[in-house]
Amino acid sequence: MSDDLIKSNPWLNEFSPISEDSIVLAPEDLDRATEISQRSRHPEKRWQIYLSALSLVGFEHWLEQKIPKAKISTNECTILEPPSASTSTAICNLNVNGFKICLVEVGSFLSETLFIPKATIDSIDLAAHFYVPITVNEESNVISIHGFLRQDTIHPTMLSSESTGFYALSIAQFDPNLDRLLLLLECLEPQAISLPKKAVETRTLDRILVKPAVKFKHWVQQQWNELIEIGWKLITSEKSLAGAMRSTRLDVIPASEIDLILKSLQQSGVRTTNKDQRGIGKDFEYAGLALRLYIVSATNSASSPVDENSMIFILKFQNGENLPPGLLFQVSDAEKVLEERTIESEEESDFIYCQAFGIPGEQFCITLQLNQTAALTLEPIEL
Template sequence: MNTRSDSEQINRQYYRQLQLETIDLEPEDFQQATLLSRNFDDEAQKWQAYLKILALFALKRWLSDRHLTLDNQIEYLPPHQIISSEPISNLQVGEFKVCLLTNENIVNERIEIPEKMINSPDFAAHLYVLIQVLVEEEEATLIGFIRHDKLINQSLQTNERENYKLSLPELNSDSSHLILNLKYLSPAAIKIPENALVESKSWEKLTTWLEHTFTETWQPVEELLGNRKPIMQMAFSLDKTTEKLSPKVVKKFLKQFQMTQKQRGKIQPDLSQPELSETEVNTALVNILQTTEDEETRWQVAELLWEIDPSHPATGVRRAIDLGMQLAGVPVALMIAILPKPNQRFAVLSRVYPLQEQRFLPANLKLIGLDEMGESLFEIRARERDDYIQFKFTADPGDRFSLQVSLNSATVTKHFII
């Protein structure tokens, strides 16, 4: 792999005169960049990916040092964004869309930005940030940034590749201004192109639920669905006095789980003692929740903990919303649960329940999942005598999706961001 690209030579003395901010790159950054760039066969693509990944690590560290967060997981970015010469778009910092320009975008003392990155609703960003990676110096330089509203006011010229050209001095080189924009400016103050489909969407950010921040329409599940018996009663008998799952009952699940894990060669805690305290039960369940690789087991354990210790921090967060007024008076509720996973991803459960005195959902009621562009991801249809329908999936920080509940001609759509 090369150690230096031609673009690293451009205007270094000019950059130093501006006293631009540098970001130290750590040995693990280079190790991870090398590892991730190995996924590509072409040497030029490997080098391009290597520089871009290092630039992403630099941006992430620079933001983190200023109490800001790059929501995207670098290892899960689309491969075509990593190996192409185009900027990396659709990065998310809070509610801001950020476009990262790197070495590959610097040409003859100018940066090149593809037209679609400015005018297309799918790629346009609030802020465009240029970071140059200096491999031999083991550092990156934050050269500057420009807001979308400032960018479109420039007299931009296009080249034969339909890229807009912007001279480097037209960037704002004061990094403190970038911090001020990200921390104190509303994204709405920078108008960017939007699809008509998403223009009026109100996105519910699920990771803020983990910080106990909720919008008013989403209620605690116990309040909205308090009169419904737990899902896990299908597998276990409830305590006749409390109608809840007792530690003795949950021990059955733990023994069943232990038997399954023994068959797989995994060692579990000893459950031979005749009785387990509530604390011991909770500890055993949380241990499974935090270590199991099986998604179905993860949700079974979460269900059990919701019943015996609903406030336990390991169980994630769940909330529900009454859709009756919006769904032609049909008494149903949408429940969403979000559960952190060990690999910094999130397990998401969507479930539709009947409300009031209804035991079952109306036949043919549908729960539909949509991606950010409105394309269908899944569709679950209620059958006769279904007391709920559900869908479980895994998502990454920054992912957007919508859930649609429909019956005949009535439809309600809710929009979410991780």
């Protein structure tokens, strides 16, 4: 049957042969994908998770056909974990013969540009040895595999940064020869392909250079409108509010809201500012959690350099409940991680904090990660 005949009669596509790099899914595969999608606590994302789950079960079948003796483990696949399935539909941590594989479901057809979640490349926990784009035709229940990309061939110049949290990669950067992928999985040792070791630090510099910073000094200089316009609120006492600000109650967080937190920090030896607390706060969501971040100025020790300032970053639930175990809270500068803390148990605390010291103009990034969920880095904060 000629290609011209198929093009002139689209209905004949239904009878065209399936590529050797495609898999027809069985009814039980659809049931398994449905079960995976139903684990998500976000109903609006279940369809996308369903498609990604189809790519997972299809890729497993393809491997079983091509490498019957391959050791395949899905025990740590992110899509099988409810928190991860709610935030990222890329399938990370599929293990094949010791290699970590990331499957990226790219829709029903292959485009020239693929969008890969940043965390799947940058994160220590999610980075893979190989990235495999897969298309899913849900009408015919067919998945198709379209090449692969090795982690150690990814160069920073290839990573076009997207504000939505994705890298844009050209399909031309992927190796279309899947026989080569099968050979590597069978014959190569995983140690031969290096994975990121300090992903948060390398990601921090990129975010500082690309994203506009929130200038904490606007609070000090009473340039409140600049902060309010970008979604931040002022932490201050009622008596210190200027008359012009008293009509904008929604843009203010009462200082009394964090008094107990600051007293707790003081008792543990952290130097804070008590009078007319200077600070800003912001509400946001991450991994389905409604969180609030406070940033307050602090008092330096007598031995601190004259031009050095201190900030305390405090994170808590908007409703005051205890934070979930496994939540990582980290502050970095352009070169390294300065401080990080993790909630160890469910009963531990209703807040978590980090402190940073720096000179005016220096920038800091706040990064959150909950277990295997893709990390979130907020916009830089400039002293």
